[in-house]
Structures are given as structure tokens and as C-alpha cells.
Amino acid sequence: MFSFIAGIEKIGGNGAKAYQCASCGGLITHSDQLLAVEGKNRHFHVNPAGVECDFHTFLSCPGAIAAGEATEDHTWFPGYGWRMAFCKTCGQHLGWHYEALSTIRHPRRFWGILVPNVRAVYETTPTK
Numbered sequence: 001m002f003s004f005i006a007g008i009e010k011i012g013g014n015g016a017k018a019y020q021c022a023s024c025g026g027l028i029t030h031s032d033q034l035l036a037v038e039g040k041n042r043h044f045h046v047n048p049a050g051v052e053c054d055f056h057t058f059l060s061c062p063g064a065i066a067a068g069e070a071t072e073d074h075t076w077f078p079g080y081g082w083r084m085a086f087c088k089t090c091g092q093h094l095g096w097h098y099e100a101l102s103t104i105r106h107p108r109r110f111w112g113i114l115v116p117n118v119r120a121v122y123e124t125t126p127t128k
């Protein structure tokens with residue numbers, strides 16, 4: 001088990017954590033999916049409605065689904081359109097899914113998941 005945790009730390013840098021939906025407890029993603037976008041994996045923005053948005057960026061979120069049409073309106077990541085992201089299990093809004101508008105952008109897509117909308121749970125046993 002120790003080697004498993006050590007392996008994750010090399011990737012995530014802050015220990016192995018599972019991120020669960022704060023509403024239903026469903027597994028959303030894992031700390032090994034944290035992705036640095038514009039140099040960091042935690043972002044803070046205020047949306048046009050004045051709501052403070054504190055979120056992590058992940059490469060993959062198996063427990064989330066993106067819905068609706070992609071839009072560039074008020075995007076916080078130039079070159080990326082976004083759609084709303086919801087919990088696959090209960091439908092709770094979790095954040096956004098970003099997709100590159102041109103093929104030269106990297107990463108091509110990622111997720112922005114609001115910190116208050118998930119619970120970070122330290123893992124004690126391997127999940128894979």
C-alpha cells in the first residue's frame with residue numbers, strides 16, 4: 001500500500017485523494033487526474049454574476065457529465081469553450097468542462113470542478 005501512495009504523490013504532489021460529490025457521495029475523480037492549466041491546478045475566479053468560483057482542474061472526471069452547448073462567453077481560459085458539468089449520479093452541478101476551440105491548444109479538454117461541490121477523501125486502500 002505504501003508504494004501505491006508514494007506513486008500517486010509523485011503525480012499529484014499532495015497525497016492520494018478521491019473526490020466525491022458533496023451531494024450524493026458518488027466518486028467524481030481522483031487526485032492523480034489533477035491537471036495544471038496555465039501553470040496551476042487550483043483556480044479562483046469571480047463570474048459575471050459576482051459569484052466566487054474556487055475550483056480544481058482535472059484531466060479526467062469519470063463521475064461527471066458535461067451538458068449543453070459549448071460557449072466561449074465569459075470563458076476564463078482563452079481559446080477554450082465551456083459547458084456545464086454535473087454529477088453523473090445525482091445531477092448536482094459540479095463545475096465546467098472545457099474544450100479547446102483549436103487543435104493546437106493543449107490540453108484539448110479538461111474539467112473545472114468547484115472545491116465546495118466535492119469532498120476530498122484521503123484514500124487508505126488502493127482503488128485500482
Ligand SMILES: [Zn+2]
Binds near residue numbers: 022088089090
Ligand atoms: Zn452526486
